[in-house]
Every structure is written in C-alpha cells, then in structure tokens.
Amino acid sequence: MDISPYVGGRAAIDGHQQVIRLASNESALGPSPRAIAAYGAESDSLHRYPDGGATDLRDALGELHKLDSTRIVCGAGSDELLQLLTKSYAGPGDEVLYSQHGFLVYALAALAAGATPVSAPETNCHSDVDALLAHVSDKTRIVFLANPNNPTGSYISRAELRRLWGALPENILLVIDAAYAEFVMADDYEAGVELVEAGRNVVMTRTFSKIYGLASLRLGWCYGSEEVIDVINRVRGPFNNTGPALAAGLAAIKDQDHIDTARRHNDKWLRRLNQELPKIGIEVLPSVCNFLLLRFAEDGAHSSKAADAFLTGRGILARNVDNYHLPDCLRVSIGLDHEMDALLSALKEFVA
Numbered sequence: 001m002d003i004s005p006y007v008g009g010r011a012a013i014d015g016h017q018q019v020i021r022l023a024s025n026e027s028a029l030g031p032s033p034r035a036i037a038a039y040g041a042e043s044d045s046l047h048r049y050p051d052g053g054a055t056d057l058r059d060a061l062g063e064l065h066k067l068d069s070t071r072i073v074c075g076a077g078s079d080e081l082l083q084l085l086t087k088s089y090a091g092p093g094d095e096v097l098y099s100q101h102g103f104l105v106y107a108l109a110a111l112a113a114g115a116t117p118v119s120a121p122e123t124n125c126h127s128d129v130d131a132l133l134a135h136v137s138d139k140t141r142i143v144f145l146a147n148p149n150n151p152t153g154s155y156i157s158r159a160e161l162r163r164l165w166g167a168l169p170e171n172i173l174l175v176i177d178a179a180y181a182e183f184v185m186a187d188d189y190e191a192g193v194e195l196v197e198a199g200r201n202v203v204m205t206r207t208f209s210k211i212y213g214l215a216s217l218r219l220g221w222c223y224g225s226e227e228v229i230d231v232i233n234r235v236r237g238p239f240n241n242t243g244p245a246l247a248a249g250l251a252a253i254k255d256q257d258h259i260d261t262a263r264r265h266n267d268k269w270l271r272r273l274n275q276e277l278p279k280i281g282i283e284v285l286p287s288v289c290n291f292l293l294l295r296f297a298e299d300g301a302h303s304s305k306a307a308d309a310f311l312t313g314r315g316i317l318a319r320n321v322d323n324y325h326l327p328d329c330l331r332v333s334i335g336l337d338h339e340m341d342a343l344l345s346a347l348k349e350f351v352a
C-alpha cells in the first residue's frame with residue numbers, strides 16, 4: 001500500500017475534440033508503414049499462440065546491433081523487464097538505487113519487490129556518478145541508471161558510465177535503461193552494449209515504444225550476461241509478447257530509413273526549441289531525447305502550473321513533473337511540425 005500507482009500522461013482534454021499530445025514521450029512520426037502492415041497481417045492468426053522465445057525478433061536485433069541473440073530477452077515493454085529484473089535480484093531488506101530525478105518505475109518496482117528504494121542527488125539535473133557511489137551500501141542489489149534520463153533528458157558519457165560500473169562491487173546489478181538511445185547524436189554516448197560485454201553484472205534495457213513508435217504494442221528487450229538472461233527467462237511469462245507486437249517489431253527494425261527520418265525530425269525540433277524558447281525567457285534543459293524539460297518561475301503568473309493550464313486551454317497536453325521533484329518544470333515531447341508550431345506560438349502568447 002506504500003506504492004502510489006504510476007499515472008501516465010493525460011491523453012484528452014474536456015471540451016477539446018482534437019488535442020496535441022506532448023505528455024508521454026511518444027513518437028512524433030509513428031511507426032514505419034511496414035510495421036503497420038505486418039501488424040495487420042497478423043489478424044489471420046490471432047487464435048495461435050505467439051513464439052514465446054521471440055526468436056525472429058531477437059535474431060534481427062542481434063544482427064542490427066551486432067549482439068549475441070541468445071543473450072536478448074523481449075518483454076511487454078521495457079517496463080516488464082525492469083520489473084522482472086527487480087523482482088529477480090532485490091527483495092525485503094535490500095536496497096535499489098537510482099538518481100534523484102530518475103524514471104519513476106525504479107522506485108515502484110523496488111517497492112513491489114519488497115525492497116527499499118534509495119535515491120542519490122543529481123547535479124543540475126544530471127545523474128551524478130559520485131553521488132550514486134556514495135549511496136551504495138552493503139544492502140544495495142541493483143543500480144538503475146536511465147541513460148539518457150526521463151524526465152530530465154540528460155545523459156552521462158561513456159567514460160562516466162564506465163567509471164560508475166568500475167567502482168560498483170561485482171554483486172550489484174547495474175541496469176542501464178537506454179529507452180531513448182536511438183535519439184542520441186552525441187559522440188561520447190554509449191547505450192550500454194560495451195559494458196554488458198565487459199561485465200556479468202550489467203544489463204541494458206531498450207524499447208520499441210519511443211523511436212520505433214510502437215508504444216501501444218508493449219514491446220521492449222534487454223541484453224545481458226548469460227546468467228542474468230537465464231534468470232529472466234525463468235521468471236517471465238511464457239508468452240509475454242503478443243504475435244502482432246513481435247511481427248510489427250520485426251518489420252520496424254528492418255526499416256531503418258524510417259528511424260533515420262524520425263531521428264532527423266527530432267533533432268531539427270530539439271535545435272529549434274532550444275533556440276526559440278530561451279529568446280522568450282523560458283529556460284530549456286539540454287536534452288538528447290524526444291522531449292524537453294522547460295523551467296518556469298517558482299510561482300505566480302509565469303509558473304509551470306500557469307503554463308500547464310494555459311497550454312491545456314489551447315488543447316496542448318504537456319507533462320507535469322511534480323512527482324519527479326521538479327515542480328517548476330513541464331516536460332513536452334517533440335511532436336509533428338504543426339504541433340511544434342502550435343506549442344511555440346502558445347508559449348509565446350503565455351509569456352506575453
């Protein structure tokens with residue numbers, strides 16, 4: 001009963017037929033047309049159980065990312081894998097560590113497993129390796145690091161990630177949650193594959209919900225050592241991915257042109273909003289993801305609450321991030337061109 005249920009982003013506004021949904025970090029462009037076709041083609045075999053081993057999808061992921069596909073497990077979103085990892089490696093009396101503004105699911109998964117969530121302070125909304133290490137105790141079993149992180153949009157470099165792993169005792173599992181990896185253009189970023197190859201105590205989680213635009217189908221995957229993958233395969237449900245999700249995921253990864261287009265679209269709007277919003281006095285936290293954290297005044301007419309209400313009145317849904325201890329901020333996803341134009345003009349009007 002200590003768990004406050006996870007509340008997703010709003011999807012509707014009373015009195016508005018059409019809303020601009022920028023509250024859940026969904027894909028702006030949606031999935032590849034090939035994924036939609038593959039999903040549709042599955043309608044003939046809905047009476048069949050899916051391949052519980054997700055073999056074709058794992059093989060395709062292995063080929064795309066140059067990974068050993070026997071060390072991949074697919075899940076119903078990466079959320080399921082985060083939950084399974086926590087349930088497998090932490091329990092009553094154990095601690096699960098993450099950073100101050102880290103993705104909410106880590107604390108919820110820890111509580112659900114009976115473990116104690118522990119958070120380490122961040123520096124300027126960036127995960128702080130020294131602070132994380134300072135909060136490691138002999139009870140710590142898992143360290144979760146969203147890299148890049150939601151909702152801050154920040155990331156730590158390959159060198160910092162390696163420093164974190166290098167200083168962690170070997171009996172602590174480092175889970176690198178790279179849900180937004182495909183959006184990151186920075187040269188010093190590494191999604192986690194190198195560390196998984198280097199250590200038995202590292203797992204990288206990924207998702208089809210973000211750049212692949214398949215959030216509704218619930219499809220994610222993780223890559224880890226033989227031992228960890230063996231455990232996850234024992235505790236997961238035998239058919240934890242649906243046939244339509246597996247088929248759509250497979251078609252989606254074979255259309256990397258679509259992913260490149262999505263990445264370019266995202267980059268264009270990250271740059272544009274980074275240029276335009278500070279000009280009208282709205283602070284933008286640097287982001288490498290498909291969303292931005294905007295900082296407003298602490299209170300009064302230009303507060304985040306006032307901005308949220310104003311945007312809602314214009315049919316635009318942003319995300320309140322109070323539960324991430326960021327009460328003066330709003331998070332907005334990168335949407336389509338016309339949605340971003342509408343966001344910019346609404347924010348200009350709000351500030352004026």
Ligand SMILES: Cc1ncc(COP(=O)(O)O)c(C=O)c1O
Pocket residue numbers: 024025076077078079080103146148149150177179206207208209215218219220
């Ligand atoms: C950092 C992070 N990790 C994991 C997820 C879970 O994604 P999914 O379960 O859709 O794969 C999200 C979703 O917003 C996220 O922001």
